[in-house]
Amino acid sequence: MQHDDIQHDDVQFHNVRALQRVRPHEGLRLLRVPEAVRSGLNTGAQTRMSHPAGTEIRLVPDETVRITLSSEERDSLVRPFWGDFQATGEEFTLGPEPKTVELSPPESLSDLDPAATGEMRYAPEVCRLVFPGDHRGGHIYYHGVEGARRPPTADEVPSLRYLAYGTSITEGEDPSAEMLTYVNQTARRLGADPINLGSCGTAYCDPAMAEHIAARDDWDVATLSLSVNMVGRFSPDEFRERAADMVETVAAANPTKPVACITLFPHVREYKRDHEEATLSETFRQHLRDVVDECGYDNVHLVEGPDLLPTASGMTTDLVHPGDDAMIRIGERLARELESLMDD
Template sequence: MTTSITGGDWEPYVLGTAPLEEGAAGGAVHRLPAWARAQVDDQLFRFVEACPVGGRIRFETDADEVFLTVAATTVVIDGVEPAVTLVVEQGEQETEIRLDAPTLLVVAEEQVVEVRPRSPEVVRIPVSGSGPVDIWLPHGARVELVSLAAAAPIVAVDAPGLRWTHYGSSISQGANAVSPVRTWPVAAARRLGWNLRNLSLGGNAQLDGFVARVIRDHPADLITLKVGINVVNADSMRERTFRPALHSFLDTIREGQPDTPIVVISAISCPAHEDAAGPTVTGSEGMAHAAVRAVERDVGALTLGRTRDVLAEVVTARADPGLTFWDGRDLLGPAEEGMLYDGLHPDQRGLDLIAARFADGILARLPMARSR
């Protein structure tokens, strides 16, 4: 007897994402619901939101193989086609599988100039028939799930462990990680045995109210908010707007989760912006640096150092016993700036270091989470 998961059957099998939506080939994976996505008209946002970072298919079966039909879409920049991979985890066994036929979006000057469509592909995945199987979805590609088939029943399995919602920038999204399980939040969650909902949005951690509402409405045992770098990168706020935006973001979350522990984490080290305001530009050498501003830096223009001060001040002012501040330089600091391959983003060594330090340090900073 063959079992096949298709269409509306996917929901109990897919963890760490928003409910799947109907796509051109199958169930389109998103991390934010449609009503939230409709509030932003930005090409980068639309792509990074649809990358299922931290998303996975989880099931049990007595079959010795399953067949996943999947359609993926990734971006080609400067002629470089990134690898699109799945990671299959079962017990102590971990297997990485590269997808051969993703649709390609060719980008030049931050615009899609060509689309090279390809058909969905069928991936054969050997399994042992013993214990839960996790298929970690690609972290740097959009994904549509067409079907999952096996010659035996496929049963959805809950994942034990603390429910963790994380919000952050491209550093937390980890598009440059070497595999879906080597982004730092996924690596930390696996080490801690936690269930991750990663709402990190490359270039778009701008304290948007719709993200706060999504976090508010998704039950969690722990919420972490890594804030600061994207606001400076885009020069999108002055201190006058940044401070109340953070308060409002926290107010919204507290409307639905009044007692859930929240840790506000500042940016890791970024030498270009520690004492220089944004925006960020990339030089011909590929390194990030602060733009030469057309006006003198005005009062309220945000440096990375100042965002850390404001975050700490807001956390203190709220006098919320479930709210904690953590300086992101404890995760990757000035001594490790050589791990920032472009002066801004950590290489894989840096992502691994952040994951390890987060896992080692989070419970010590959050005694409320330890007892859950």
């Protein structure tokens, strides 16, 4: 499989499909989809694809390297990892002024027993700068890097790739850190590299996004969480038509890859007594069930959102977005579902 992460300056940009010059800003902005795709999305989704949910800069330093980054729109807390090891205490915050940080291989990770790292997804030599998604950070700009380094090799990162499209719940609205999104939690349990195409408030099954996912050759299993963003904005029939088009576009182009459609997660419409839209969520769920039943592709499967999140425990107080605990439980259950599909 071809992994289409961008490599530039001997650095790998994971879950990044374009490095964009935006005048008058210095540096290159990280985009999760190519500009030609982004410009074909609804206006809100165009903005969301400029936010770095699930994106990382990855490199293998020979010695200390110095990398310069900045963040527009809002400050961004960046969490370094070395392989699967979290570099606690080495986090740094980016703002609009370019900041240069030094990254050195930790002496503590030298001469590790292979038995201790055999089940890890990433080699400990790989420095991963994990950027905050959704509203935890802003647009990330790359300005340059100094020092001897190389991009990771294929055997230093997971060969399995998991792609997720969906709403703010997919993009990662409310967990306290990027590694706690259900996408990352699922990927960790699968031993996979995650590709996060969550689109906060704007997951409208746009044809441009469907065609983009269909054309990619860098994923093995995908989930389409469709889509609480469309409740109240689109009629149930409009939702069904757009969801069917997306599912069929993705599945037809990738007939050997499992595509799991996730119905709406439980949320405020069902949690509140006598909510005026209490039955609408189930209507949308039923339409997605019908789309899966009628699509005619054996690689399309249904996963029920209420099965992944059977109680309100761990939700945030807006009763829409899962917090840390709920995200972890979704990841645990979803990984089991996807494992069974990949084993078929």
